[in-house]
Amino acid sequence: MEHQAFIQAFFKSLKGFLFNLPLLVSVILLTGLFEVFITPQMLSSLFSGNAFLDTLTGTIVGGASVGQPFVSYLIGGELLDDGLSFYAVTAFILSWVTLGIVQLPYEYSLFGARFTLTRNLLAFIFALLIAIATVQSLVWFK
Numbered sequence: 339m340e341h342q343a344f345i346q347a348f349f350k351s352l353k354g355f356l357f358n359l360p361l362l363v364s365v366i367l368l369t370g371l372f373e374v375f376i377t378p379q380m381l382s383s384l385f386s387g388n389a390f391l392d393t394l395t396g397t398i399v400g401g402a403s404v405g406q407p408f409v410s411y412l413i414g415g416e417l418l419d420d421g422l423s424f425y426a427v428t429a430f431i432l433s434w435v436t437l438g439i440v441q442l443p444y445e446y447s448l449f450g451a452r453f454t455l456t457r458n459l460l461a462f463i464f465a466l467l468i469a470i471a472t473v474q475s476l477v478w479f480k
Contacts, residue, residue, distance in 0.1 A: 361444045376403065381417060385426050392426035397465045400433030401458075410434040424476065429469035436461040 384399055385392045400410075410431045417427050437458055446454045 358444070358447065361447060379416075379420065381413070381430075385422050387423070389423060389425045392423050393429045393466055393469050396426035396429030396469065397433045397437075397462060400430035400465070401437030401462060402439050403430075403434055407435045424473045425469055428472050429465055432465040432469055433462065436465060 381399060381403075385395055413434075414427045414431045417430065418424075442454060442458070445457075449457075
């Protein structure tokens with residue numbers, strides 16, 4: 339009995355994986371294209387120097403960007419070297435890791451619209467709040 343249940347579960351999982359494979363591959367390809375064609379200098383030109391606007395812009399740009407979390411730290415360092423504020427870079431890194439417009443269709447196909455929209459809206463709001471709190475904590479504990 340247990341052997342048969344395992345085989346059924348395996349084939350059900352395989353079927354689900356194969357069904358989602360084209361969307362997963364397209365997300366990976368788009369991520370690779372973004373990392374190649376969008377440079378930190380291009381990103382830094384979007385920021386104004388205003389702490390609130392830079393935090394909002396960093397959250398939006400990070401959410402629209404895609405990539406691996408470890409790459410966000412490299413890009414964040416480049417953005418700091420280009421003179422961007424900690425607000426912008428912190429918001430960018432947080433939303434880069436927690437949001438992702440490119441992944442929305444894949445997430446929607448797996449979890450449904452309500453979950454996807456709720457998670458992304460909360461991630462957007464908390465990226466803003468955590469970026470502000472993080473930078474303020476650096477100022478307070480200096």
